[in-house]
Amino acid sequence: MLGARRSFSRLAAAVRTPVEVPRMPAFDHVPLPYDGPSAVEIARKRAEYLSPSLFHFYSKPLNIVEGKKQYLYDEHGRRYLDAFAGIATVCCGHTHPDIIDAITAQANRLQHSTVLYLNHAIADFAEALAAKMPGDLKVVFFTNSGTEANELAIMMARLYTGSHDIISLRNSYHGNASGTMGATAQKNWKFNVVQSGVHHAVNPDPYRGAFGSDGEKYARDVKEIIEFGTTGHVAGFISEAIQVRCWWDRGGGAWLPAPGVRRCEEGRRPLHRRRGPGGLRARR
Numbered sequence: 200m201l202g203a204r205r206s207f208s209r210l211a212a213a214v215r216t217p218v219e220v221p222r223m224p225a226f227d228h229v230p231l232p233y234d235g236p237s238a239v240e241i242a243r244k245r246a247e248y249l250s251p252s253l254f255h256f257y258s259k260p261l262n263i264v265e266g267k268k269q270y271l272y273d274e275h276g277r278r279y280l281d282a283f284a285g286i287a288t289v290c291c292g293h294t295h296p297d298i299i300d301a302i303t304a305q306a307n308r309l310q311h312s313t314v315l316y317l318n319h320a321i322a323d324f325a326e327a328l329a330a331k332m333p334g335d336l337k338v339v340f341f342t343n344s345g346t347e348a349n350e351l352a353i354m355m356a357r358l359y360t361g362s363h364d365i366i367s368l369r370n371s372y373h374g375n376a377s378g379t380m381g382a383t384a385q386k387n388w389k390f391n392v393v394q395s396g397v398h399h400a401v402n403p404d405p406y407r408g409a410f411g412s413d414g415e416k417y418a419r420d421v422k423e424i425i426e427f428g429t430t431g432h433v434a435g436f437i438s439e440a441i442q443v444r445c446w447w448d449r450g451g452g453a454w455l456p457a458p459g460v461r462r463c464e465e466g467r468r469p470l471h472r473r474r475g476p477g478g479l480r481a482r483r
């Protein structure tokens with residue numbers, strides 16, 4: 200039955216015979232003793248005080264209490280390789296000394312201010328980021344999450360163009376607030392609330408997509424949505440550069456859009472690129 204089973208890997212789920220798990224290499228770190236609450240106690244407290252919308256992926260979720268470089272440790276000091284890809288904000292490993300030093304130095308000096316006053320840190324950080332960006336992407340707008348970045352991008356595109364319609368792709372994930380939920384096209388991540396002004400084009404997945412790897416056909420679908428589903432003017436086109444969040448039953452994975460599909464973006468200047476795999480282009 201569609202959607203009945205949530206599993207990262209259907210192959211792994213299908214394996215019945217015991218497999219030999221490879222041994223992890225030696226690692227020179229002894230985790231601190233842990234005398235905090237157990238996984239069972241935390242699970243009970245979560246169930247009592249946190250929204251049930253915060254689900255976990257496993258029937259017996261791990262209680263992660265420490266991290267070092269690429270490894271995590273549970274409450275019993277057991278070591279795990281952290282292979283949880285997708286959270287771009289945690290791409291520097293765990294407890295990196297440079298990051299700890301920078302956070303500690305700043306917290307010791309000034310913990311919080313607002314952009315209504317001056318402080319060099321935000322301007323320096325924006326300059327450093329802009330120096331890494333290609334082309335004319337030279338202005339930085341800081342947000343707290345990917346959802347906010349995409350919400351902001353959609354709003355800016357709408358305000359700038361004076362158009363409301365956004366084109367997004369089926370199977371995409373763009374966040375969990377009202378605008379980004381509208382742009383998202385996976386039933387797992389949608390609630391039954393008003394999500395207006397987004398049209399979802401056929402996903403140019405070269406492996407499982409309706410038109411295979413024929414990029415021209417996917418581009419034509421976008422063109423037809425604009426011609427038949429909008430006034431002919433859209434605010435923008437949003438897509439992950441590489442789709443990595445997939446509808447569970449489709450097996451997961453990460454792929455580039457079918458070759459040629461990018462041509463539909465020609466002549467449009469990039470308005471916004473968010474961290475990680477995502478971005479939005481606005482029509483001018």
Ligand SMILES: Cc1ncc(COP(=O)(O)O)c(C=O)c1O
Nearest residue numbers: 344345346372373374439476477
């Ligand atoms: C492609 C993509 N866009 C947007 C988001 C939303 O980011 P956040 O969870 O930080 O709001 C995610 C989060 O996983 C994502 O993978």
